[in-house]
Amino acid sequence: MNTQLTAGSSSDGTADSDDSGDHEKTDSSHSEANQRNNTRLTRASLRLSQSSQDVKLAAERDESPPRTPTGNAPSSESDIDISSPNASHDESVTKDQKDSGSDPSHRPKRRRFHESYNFNMKCPTPGCNSLGHLTGKHERHFSISGCPLYHNLSADECKVKAIEREKQEEERSQGQNEENRHATRHQAPTPRQVRYKEKVMEMRKRRDSGLTKDQKEKYMEHRQTHGTTREPLLENITSDYDLELFRKAQARAAEDLEKLRLQGQITEGSNMIKTILFGRYELDTWYHSPYPEEYARLGRLYICEFCLKYMKSQTILRRHMAKCVWKHPPGDEVYRKGAISVFEVDGKKNKIYCQNLCLLAKLFLDHKTLYYDVEPFLFYVMTEADNTGCHLVGYFSKEKNSFLNYNVSCILTMPQYMRQGYGKMLIDFSYLLSKVEEKVGSPERPLSDLGLISYRSYWKEVLLRYMCNFKGKEISIKEISQETAVNPVDIVSTLQSLQMLKYWKGKHLVLKRQDLIDEWKAKETKRGNNNKTIDPSSLKWTPPKGT
Numbered sequence: 001m002n003t004q005l006t007a008g009s010s011s012d013g014t015a016d017s018d019d020s021g022d023h024e025k026t027d028s029s030h031s032e033a034n035q036r037n038n039t040r041l042t043r044a045s046l047r048l049s050q051s052s053q054d055v056k057l058a059a060e061r062d063e064s065p066p067r068t069p070t071g072n073a074p075s076s077e078s079d080i081d082i083s084s085p086n087a088s089h090d091e092s093v094t095k096d097q098k099d100s101g102s103d104p105s106h107r108p109k110r111r112r113f114h115e116s117y118n119f120n121m122k123c124p125t126p127g128c129n130s131l132g133h134l135t136g137k138h139e140r141h142f143s144i145s146g147c148p149l150y151h152n153l154s155a156d157e158c159k160v161k162a163i164e165r166e167k168q169e170e171e172r173s174q175g176q177n178e179e180n181r182h183a184t185r186h187q188a189p190t191p192r193q194v195r196y197k198e199k200v201m202e203m204r205k206r207r208d209s210g211l212t213k214d215q216k217e218k219y220m221e222h223r224q225t226h227g228t229t230r231e232p233l234l235e236n237i238t239s240d241y242d243l244e245l246f247r248k249a250q251a252r253a254a255e256d257l258e259k260l261r262l263q264g265q266i267t268e269g270s271n272m273i274k275t276i277l278f279g280r281y282e283l284d285t286w287y288h289s290p291y292p293e294e295y296a297r298l299g300r301l302y303i304c305e306f307c308l309k310y311m312k313s314q315t316i317l318r319r320h321m322a323k324c325v326w327k328h329p330p331g332d333e334v335y336r337k338g339a340i341s342v343f344e345v346d347g348k349k350n351k352i353y354c355q356n357l358c359l360l361a362k363l364f365l366d367h368k369t370l371y372y373d374v375e376p377f378l379f380y381v382m383t384e385a386d387n388t389g390c391h392l393v394g395y396f397s398k399e400k401n402s403f404l405n406y407n408v409s410c411i412l413t414m415p416q417y418m419r420q421g422y423g424k425m426l427i428d429f430s431y432l433l434s435k436v437e438e439k440v441g442s443p444e445r446p447l448s449d450l451g452l453i454s455y456r457s458y459w460k461e462v463l464l465r466y467m468c469n470f471k472g473k474e475i476s477i478k479e480i481s482q483e484t485a486v487n488p489v490d491i492v493s494t495l496q497s498l499q500m501l502k503y504w505k506g507k508h509l510v511l512k513r514q515d516l517i518d519e520w521k522a523k524e525t526k527r528g529n530n531n532k533t534i535d536p537s538s539l540k541w542t543p544p545k546g547t
Helices: 002-012 020-060 086-090 095-100 104-120 155-181 191-205 213-229 240-262 314-323 351-362 422-437 449-469 477-484 488-497 514-527
Strands: 275-278 281-284 300-303 332-337 340-346 377-386 389-399 406-408 410-413 501-504 507-510
Touching: 155 240, 191 240, 300 314, 340 389, 351 377, 351 410, 377 422, 389 406, 389 422, 406 422, 410 422, 422 449, 449 477, 449 488, 449 514, 477 488, 488 501
Parallel strands: 275 300
Antiparallel strands: 275 281, 332 340, 340 377, 377 389, 389 410, 501 507
């Protein structure tokens, strides 16, 4: 208590007395106040210096957690799971700060923006720390196009090459300025241009006719070690002049992409594939799909409508179509009526096809999370046949062993076939399989917006048809479920939305609304026979073993 009072009086600085004891006490109190002020200044400066050091170290070190791959690496989830940086940085408080009792609670807030910047943006090349840039003009990169490691270079080598390119460009511009002073409209090549042309021809002549045995072994070892995560070794494959031209073009393209990224026109994880060419249709995409970056950054993708292989250009697609032997999906044809067929494709037996199908579907689905782990699923692909082959209409996937009796995991109708009744056919087919299995099914949640609309429309139609044909006096939701294979929860929610379920005197009553039934009859009569219904007699299918 005495110490606190003394410290309080010394902070005023007004104690003054002729008594030597009081004078000594005042001097000591002044010295204590100065010492406390100096301590506060020291702590404040220590916090500022520590914060600046942490920001600097965060830029120089790579402390980002691994991201979910967006290329060909196997992954069962699409969402990127990034751990919070707060826990690791709370432990970064120095021992001196703990001893001094300073409160660093504000420090994570000061660094959080910079830390989230590092955590959310990281080069996808394995083993890369995102430092350096292929152009040699930036300190960091966040894509394969600007990754020195992917191009088998170091950050310092990229800077050296950037300086050399600037010197060559400067010399070239000076030479052009001198030539343009005396240029005429039909001037012959200048001596400088002739010398340069002869130099290029000589460099191309000196190129070796082929690779030596040691070089081939080196290239094969590099390919086996890194696969598609690194660019192939290009030395001695062509002349030094042509290789340098290729490197310049790469650096220029990387610089253009970096400018677009800085302007906000391209962001990491954004939907860079804007359109796809699929058969005779050009489709605008709706959502991002994790295609490999070398394809996604093109903005437009070319996809074979039969094998679903994706390509970079129309020329490659045209050559592929001339050689592609596929005219229908792989697997067993389990349903056919007219031009409509349904193929059962096993994700384990036809893994590549199913993965490509999932990547294609993600372009039009927001909540889809399955891309690469396709082995536990069966895919039922609906097609429409003509003289050129079976064209993809839509599909739904289904777990081989679902503990919750989900009969649909993911469902999609291709945009060019939407609003034509094909979505309802896919849903009806999924419930037909549940009837054959003698199970009650329900779609896996969450449903997309379009999926929810389609299912509610289907459930409404099923219930109204049942009510129309029902002749008894008492109706049971359990009986409806057993006959239609629709989950009782879905039946109750549909009855509530139609205002056909009422609670009266302690009991739930199902009301038979004749107005809704008459309205449904009128629509059925107007629709007529449009062949957009599933015929159970055309199904040739037995439940897979283990289901």
